[in-house]
Amino acid sequence: MAKRIHLFVSSSRDLAAEREAVGQAVAELPISKGWEIRHTAHRGEPISATLEAIEKCDLFLIILGQDATAPIGLEWEHARLTGKRILAYRKDVTYSPSAQYFLRASKAEWVLFKDAEALKRDLLKTLAQELLDVKNRYGLIVEDVEKLMEFLKHLEEEEEKPIGEAEGAGESGVIIGQRG
Numbered sequence: 165m166a167k168r169i170h171l172f173v174s175s176s177r178d179l180a181a182e183r184e185a186v187g188q189a190v191a192e193l194p195i196s197k198g199w200e201i202r203h204t205a206h207r208g209e210p211i212s213a214t215l216e217a218i219e220k221c222d223l224f225l226i227i228l229g230q231d232a233t234a235p236i237g238l239e240w241e242h243a244r245l246t247g248k249r250i251l252a253y254r255k256d257v258t259y260s261p262s263a264q265y266f267l268r269a270s271k272a273e274w275v276l277f278k279d280a281e282a283l284k285r286d287l288l289k290t291l292a293q294e295l296l297d298v299k300n301r302y303g304l305i306v307e308d309v310e311k312l313m314e315f316l317k318h319l320e321e322e323e324e325k326p327i328g329e330a331e332g333a334g335e336s337g338v339i340i341g342q343r344g
Contacts, residue, residue, distance in 0.1 A: 168198040168338065169295075169302055172221040172248075174239040175204055179229045182255070185284035186225065191339050193291060194311040195304060199339040204239060211235060215242050222302065223294065224248040227283070228274070230257045232266035240270060249300070251290060253277055285323075292316050 173186050183203060190199045202217040214235065218224060224243035226236065243250055252272040259267065267274065275290075277283040292312050295302050304312070 167303060168200045169223070170217075170221040171199060171201045171223045171225060172218050172239070172243070173201060173203045173225045173227065174236050174243075175227040176229050176231055176233040176236060177204075177206075178231070179227055179255070181280035182227050182229070182283050185280040186227075186287060187339070189284045189287040189291060192288060193295070194315050195295065195308040197302065197304065197308065201336055201339065203336050204235065211238070214239065218242050218248065219246055221248060222300075223251060223291075225251045225287075226253065226272075228252075228254040228259075228263060228266065230255070230263060231260040232263040237266060240266075249294070251275075251287075251294075253283060253286075255279075255283075289316065289319050292319070 171186075171190065173183060175183060187201060190201060202214075202221070205211065205214045215238075218239060219242075221243075224239075226240055226243075228236070240250075250272065252270070252274045254267065254274045254276055256276050256278045275286060277286060292315055294300065295304060296309065296312050296316075
């Protein structure tokens with residue numbers, strides 16, 4: 165089986181709807197490759213497994229909500245030190261002192277979003293563009309590239325149209341690539 169694209173999502177537990185939106189966005193991308201999504205560890209899970217997942221990931225996505233809770237800072241630093249491609253999103257909320265500090269200290273280019281739907285809409289475009297970037301090596305076949313280009317064109321045409329809600333992709337898992 166072809167290598168999956170590995171995505172690590174770092175976020176605090178209060179962002180369940182946003183994690184769900186990430187899974188939905190990944191599942192909607194019209195490519196034949198599958199994805200493996202890992203999330204910030206639940207309380208009590210070993211941090212070594214989280215750090216290993218970050219080392220293995222192709223993309224590191226951080227979603228900051230109201231608070232920068234542990235182990236987000238550790239995950240961020242590990243992704244940065246291991247040279248991962250980092251996508252940084254922050255929810256338009258009032259931030260705790262620790263989140264304010266993290267925003268300043270990270271020196272990231274944060275993309276602001278208002279809700280899970282807006283996050284999903286932006287991620288669809290960003291991930292499609294990321295997959296098409298020739299500097300990156302995701303092993304897409306020609307048909308995948310053509311479908312992604314058409315998909316991006318469609319997204320641009322439908323940019324103001326709201327995206328419906330769905331359920332089922334808010335935790336770690338494997339998403340099988342689309343066929344035909």
